[in-house]
Every structure is written in structure tokens, then in C-alpha cells.
Amino acid sequence: MTIATDRLLSSYQYELPRELIAQTPMTPRDRSRLAIVDSPTTHQHGIFKDLPNWLQPGDLLIFNNTRVLPARLFGRKSTGAPVEILLLREERENCWLVLVKPGKRFKIGSEICFRAEGETEEAIELWAKTIDRDPTTGGRLLEFRVPEGHSFLEIVEKIGQIPFPPYITSRSALPEQYQTIYAKTPGAAAAPTAGLHFTEDLLQRLSDRGIAQTYITLHVGVGTFRPVEVEDITQHQMHSEWVEVSEETVEKIKQTRAAGGRAIAVGTTAIRALEGVATMQNITGEERVLQEAFSGHVNLFIYPGYQWKIVDGAITNFHLPGSSLLMLISALIGRERLLELYAEAIAQEYRFYSFGDAMLILPEAVMKT
Numbered sequence: 001m002t003i004a005t006d007r008l009l010s011s012y013q014y015e016l017p018r019e020l021i022a023q024t025p026m027t028p029r030d031r032s033r034l035a036i037v038d039s040p041t042t043h044q045h046g047i048f049k050d051l052p053n054w055l056q057p058g059d060l061l062i063f064n065n066t067r068v069l070p071a072r073l074f075g076r077k078s079t080g081a082p083v084e085i086l087l088l089r090e091e092r093e094n095c096w097l098v099l100v101k102p103g104k105r106f107k108i109g110s111e112i113c114f115r116a117e118g119e120t121e122e123a124i125e126l127w128a129k130t131i132d133r134d135p136t137t138g139g140r141l142l143e144f145r146v147p148e149g150h151s152f153l154e155i156v157e158k159i160g161q162i163p164f165p166p167y168i169t170s171r172s173a174l175p176e177q178y179q180t181i182y183a184k185t186p187g188a189a190a191a192p193t194a195g196l197h198f199t200e201d202l203l204q205r206l207s208d209r210g211i212a213q214t215y216i217t218l219h220v221g222v223g224t225f226r227p228v229e230v231e232d233i234t235q236h237q238m239h240s241e242w243v244e245v246s247e248e249t250v251e252k253i254k255q256t257r258a259a260g261g262r263a264i265a266v267g268t269t270a271i272r273a274l275e276g277v278a279t280m281q282n283i284t285g286e287e288r289v290l291q292e293a294f295s296g297h298v299n300l301f302i303y304p305g306y307q308w309k310i311v312d313g314a315i316t317n318f319h320l321p322g323s324s325l326l327m328l329i330s331a332l333i334g335r336e337r338l339l340e341l342y343a344e345a346i347a348q349e350y351r352f353y354s355f356g357d358a359m360l361i362l363p364e365a366v367m368k369t
Helices: 048-054 152-159 193-197 200-208 247-258 268-280 324-333 335-347
Strands: 033-037 043-047 060-064 066-068 072-077 082-092 095-101 111-116 124-134 139-145 185-188 212-218 241-245 263-266 294-298 313-317 358-361
Touching (some): 033 048, 048 358, 060 247, 060 268, 072 152, 082 139, 124 152, 185 212, 193 268, 200 212, 212 247, 212 268, 241 268, 247 263, 263 268, 268 313, 324 335
Parallel strands (some): 060 212, 066 185, 263 313
Antiparallel strands (some): 072 082, 082 095, 095 139, 111 124, 124 139, 241 294, 313 358
């Protein structure tokens, strides 16, 4: 059996000059460049601060308000050996799935001590014990013993570091530059980077133009950076992420639909949340609204041929070759079209990846399935 080209991993590769990998965001944030995909065959170039000009009154922007945890922790095993861990997700209270370095010698029963040095108070020690392995991620399950009078997240804020993506090698970026200005709910191991372009002024100008705004929460996992590793992409197992969609957001989507407006997702994380919940609720492309609020895990893998249920258009950054994110955006406008746009962006020296420039995909450009 011949596998369709759109379902081959090798069809999602491109060459990117290293100097186009952005190491720091633009200042101000909304001065990044913006590629506007406005029809199945045309596109334009602009600046992100002019986004209100490209949207319509009555449109709804849907943001991901997750907040990146300082999820990289450094400690020592009970033997004294140094250890680094990366928090992936909370499995239950004070029990987290983590990636560990060094991993091979990290056995079940191993104990680690993390120490928070206070400026005006005594040092806080946070101990953890390895209780299981996770074959899917290669990680470990750690049970943390949180000192009385403290919370786990409070201590993590003191001892942890923001986990910048591996392709950001410059140390000049500040931790707050890797948070959206509306970040609220802590839990992500990576930022929803399409939202990094927004400023308070831009949000206000969007509101003044009659463009509504609402929020979902999706705690981005490090799996978002991992490339697909099987040539037949339909065999790829998508990582699971925790999502919350409130009743308020459900109602705003319904109101937008009733008034003839369009749902524009800010970033692939918002897309995965909305479409993942819609799929779990058996929403069809004709209904175009969610049934009810949702809280739980989703792991929807979107690639060309997917039938869109909620999302009409999107704002997104430029993604890594061979990534599930590249496949997701290909489902919106077509793989060949997307790679042509990427080739032009490279020729125009756009900045790529988390701190890079952005693309606005208007509903008129989205493929009909």
C-alpha cells in the first residue's frame, strides 16, 4: 500500500539557516513581523502590531493563559551526586512526572534533595523519591515531601529555572520574556509562543475594534518540541496535555457563532485544546460549538485531512521541521502551501521558532474538507 505524501514524515522537512533561529523576542513584543495568509493563493507581509486591521469586529480571539513553571530543578541525590530534573506534569498532589539527568542510573527508590536558600529566612529543603518509570517519555515519577507550611509551587518558584527550549542558546533572554502578558495558571513546561507577541496596548486596540477575547488553559508539555519519529505519521502517538475550557469560553464561542463571527485560535496550543475537546464531545463540522465546559487531558494529533470543528483561523509562529506543529498548520492551509510560505519567510529572513515572527491564517485561507 502506498502512503499518501501528506502522511510521510519526510514530506515535512525543510532547511533553516541557524542564524534565523530567534534567540530573544522583539522589543516591544508586537514589533515582530507578521505573514498574513488571506486566501488560498495569496498572502501579505506586515507587522504584528497591525493585527487589528486584519481581523473583523465580532471575531473572537482564543488565548491560552497557561503560565510556564520554573520547571528545571537542580538537586543532589542522597549519595551526593548532582541531579537535574524537568517537571513535565502533575499526576496527583505533590507527585510529578519528570525527565531526569543523568537518567540511566536513576533507579526506583532514589532520593533527591532540592534546597531553597532564603535571603531572610532559613533554607527550605524539598525531598523527592523515585517511585516509578514512565516508558512513554523515558521519565520518572517523583513523590515530593513538601515541608509543612509551604506549597510545592511556592518552593518551585524559589528554586527552579524557566526551561527555555533547547534551540535558544543565548543567555540574554529574561525569564519574563518567555511568559505571555496574560499568563495566569501555572503548570506549563513550555510557553504558548504565539501569545508572546501581544502587548497590553494591542489587546486594548483589539477590544476597541470589537474583537472579543477569551481564554482556555492548556499546560504545554515538552513533547511539543519532540519530532515525529515514524515515517508514517498516522502511527505517531501524540503526548497528552492537561486542558481546561471554562463555561464562559463555551458561551463566548456560541455567541460568536450566533452573531456570525469567527473563532481565531492564538497558537497551536489553543487549537489543540479546542479541537481536542470538540473531538471528545463528538462535535461535528456543522455544529461548530462546544457542548459544555471541560477539564482533563487531551492528546489529539492533527494532520492534513482533519475536519475542523471549532477553529476558523489561527495565529501561529514558525515551527520546527518534522514537528507535529508543522503538520497541524498544514491541516489548515495545506502542506505544500505552508512549505512555500516557509521558503519565502526564509528568503525574507523572518525569525523562526519560539521567539520568532508570526503568521496569521485568516478563515478565507483555510482548506475546506
